[in-house]
Amino acid sequence: MRNDVRRLRTAQELSQQALGAVLGVSRQTVNAIEQGRYDPSLPLAIRIARYFGTTVEEIFHVDDDT
Template sequence: MELVVTGNLVRELRVAENLSQADLAAALGVSRQTVNSIETGRYTPSLALAIALARFFATTVEEVFHVAER
């Protein structure tokens, strides 16, 4: 079984908190380009970064990222 990230709510969560991509990037210790790439689905974050994102938004990884079996 292979799991694939099919989408995420990073942009929606960030906007709801009134944060810019740069603000979120600084809080997570990554570049703004990394945040942009995650939001647009061009980059799937590492497990550590996915957990950091979920913790930052006080939710679970499963709530932030949509995962499907391939």
């Protein structure tokens, strides 16, 4: 699954640490999500979308070949 978390985070000039603090997760979790190594739970995906004022579907993109 691809996502736009890094693009959204850097557009707001947030560090991974700062975003993690707002979301209640570690910097390592934010990094893993951005790298595509970790798919967030639905509640976390919703928190991310709400923080950036958008929808889960606009941030997370399911690859068609999976």
